[in-house]
Amino acid sequence: MPELPEVETIARALREGGRDGPALVGRRIQGVSLLWRRTLAEPSPAEFETRICGQQITDIGRRGKFLVFTLDADSLLIHLRMSGDLLVEAQDALIAAHHRLLLELEGDLRLAFNDARKFGRVWLVADPQRILGGLGPEPLDPAFSAEALYQRLKNTRRQLKPLLLDQTFIAGLGNIYTDEALHMAGLHPRQAADSLSPGQAARLWESIRAVLLDGIQRQGASIDWVYRGGDFQNYFRVYQRTGEPCPVCGTPVARIVIGQRGTHFCPRCQPDPKGE
DNA sequence: CACGAGACCTGTTCGC
DNA sequence: TGCGAACAGGTCTCGT
Numbered sequence: 001m002p003e004l005p006e007v008e009t010i011a012r013a014l015r016e017g018g019r020d021g022p023a024l025v026g027r028r029i030q031g032v033s034l035l036w037r038r039t040l041a042e043p044s045p046a047e048f049e050t051r052i053c054g055q056q057i058t059d060i061g062r063r064g065k066f067l068v069f070t071l072d073a074d075s076l077l078i079h080l081r082m083s084g085d086l087l088v089e090a091q092d093a094l095i096a097a098h099h100r101l102l103l104e105l106e107g108d109l110r111l112a113f114n115d116a117r118k119f120g121r122v123w124l125v126a127d128p129q130r131i132l133g134g135l136g137p138e139p140l141d142p143a144f145s146a147e148a149l150y151q152r153l154k155n156t157r158r159q160l161k162p163l164l165l166d167q168t169f170i171a172g173l174g175n176i177y178t179d180e181a182l183h184m185a186g187l188h189p190r191q192a193a194d195s196l197s198p199g200q201a202a203r204l205w206e207s208i209r210a211v212l213l214d215g216i217q218r219q220g221a222s223i224d225w226v227y228r229g230g231d232f233q234n235y236f237r238v239y240q241r242t243g244e245p246c247p248v249c250g251t252p253v254a255r256i257v258i259g260q261r262g263t264h265f266c267p268r269c270q271p272d273p274k275g276e
Numbered sequence: 277c278a279c280g281a282g283a284c285c286t287g288t289t290c291g292c
Numbered sequence: 293t294g295c296g297a298a299c300a301g302g303t304c305t306c307g308t
């Protein structure tokens with residue numbers, strides 16, 4: 001479900017309050033309820049409970065698509081994968097379908113991890129870098145320049161679409177924002193990374209940032225029954241718009257499959273450099 | 277090294 | 293109406 005803009009929106013809401021609840025920073029974790037074993041990646045359920053109880057939430061942030069809860073002694077990392085969501089509830093609220101992990105907090109609050117497809121994962125670790133260390137650069141980090149992207153693109157011949165989805169290449173992009181960024185940049189999803197000119201790389205860099213900032217500003221995209229959030233889905237250029245006119249040239253949006261992921265693009269604005 | 281397929285899961289939508 | 297297939301915002305592992 002969530003990509004960088006959705007995770008950022010959730011992190012901000014939990015850190016600063018607003019949306020569906022008050023700020024969680026400063027609150028102590030009082031209790032734990034693990035409803036689906038595999039949701040907890042590490043440590044063991046027993047150690048998780050004894051170790052997290054009593055720790056205070058010092059900060060809440062994001063790295064790539066991971067939510068990062070900084071606690072007194074440890075870091076709680078949460079990856080929502082396809083269908084995960086976080087909800088702040090009263091401690092006596094009914095336990096909704098698909099709740100997988102509950103954290104009881106000071107102030108009669110409960111942080112619920114809801115995840116229909118059970119792909120989401122939670123880690124409690126002393127050193128978050130052990131889990132996050134392999135991630136690529138943050139696309140919105142000022143240190144990530146167009147030149148830096150160009151240099152990374154030159155290192156590989158991989159197709160742009162799967163490359164941008166690779167979290168070790170760049171962190172935070174998923175299927176929606178990758179398709180949107182490639183369309184904005186006028187690049188075919190199968191184009192080889194090392195074939196981009198410096199100008200094309202700069203345009204891709206700008207497009208990635210523009211699409212992500214737009215998504216954050218609209219508080220993410222809400223599709224189907226998952227994630228009740230922003231309204232970026234109303235502004236998709238190509239994603240899930242197969243057959244509808246390209247907003248730039250009117251050509252029907254095409255859908256192909258690359259790396260088992262549905263891929264949407266405009267055949268005219270994003271011509272295949274190799275023909276066909 | 278780069279790519280495709282299969283797993284992991286549940287729910288919704290679409291075609292017949 | 294019913295039923296199976298296809299599809300879904302992610303990532304890991306294995307085989308070629």
